[in-house]
Amino acid sequence: MDYKITDIEKSFEGKIVENLGNNDYVIKINDDEHKLKIINMNSSGIEFILDQKYHKAKYLEQSTNEMNIVVDNIPIVINRHTHFDEVVYKHSGGAGAGNEQLALKSQIPGKVVSIAIAEGDSVKKGDVVCTLESMKMQVSVKAHKDGVVKAIKVKEAATVAKGDVVAEIE
Structure with a gap:
């Protein structure tokens, strides 16, 4: 799925490459692989460790093609379907x-x-x-x-x- 952050003209392709179990994953963003551990996930947000760095994302609202979230206290609008x-x-x-x-x-x-x-x-x-x-x-x-x-x-x-x-x- 393509994601596009408003005001940034770059899309990225993200997918899960491997499920390591115990909420640990290897994910691929564009051509780079990363280690992801999901700490907590519910309907209001997600806490995770990406490449040994802690992050917290809170879902604010979403429509069919946009999602408003706050990642590490920075508001972001993601265009989930650019076309x-x-x-x-x-x-x-x-x-x-x-x-x-x-x-x-x-x-x-x-x-x-x-x-x-x-x-x-x-x-x-x-x-x-x-x-x-x-x-x-x-x-x-x-x-x-x-x-x-x-x-x-x-x-x-x-x-x-x-x-x-x-x-x-x-």
């Missing part, structure tokens, strides 16, 4: 669809958290139409073209499947 916005846009009907496509479709299954538009509203390409929650993360479904909202096909607190029509935009 996620383009993927969402493409799968919601934006890429190559032209202006003839009426239906804005959900790119993921989830629960409708909020609806940002109403029938008859004018929207611009990229405006947030609604917000979905999936796997405890929130993702905005954005308009795939400029137009007028003809119909809203979802309600707050309802669940949608991947590919369900969220709204119709003329």
Whole structure:
């Protein structure tokens, strides 16, 4: 998985190379191997020793493509999917669809958290139409073209499947 720290134009690939048991691991970050020992891990953070140095990370909040954490008292925003916005846009009907496509479709299954538009509203390409929650993360479904909202096909607190029509935009 690629991770990107905001304002730093460098991504890194991280993976577990070997599980040594007893919460000890050999991990690879880019081309370098490191020794990792997990001391404590729960839903609010993780304490670990990386290459014989103690570190503590606290999870603040996360969305589908960003995670706000504090590592050793330094706040960091990690972009977990550097091209996620383009993927969402493409799968919601934006890429190559032209202006003839009426239906804005959900790119993921989830629960409708909020609806940002109403029938008859004018929207611009990229405006947030609604917000979905999936796997405890929130993702905005954005308009795939400029137009007028003809119909809203979802309600707050309802669940949608991947590919369900969220709204119709003329």
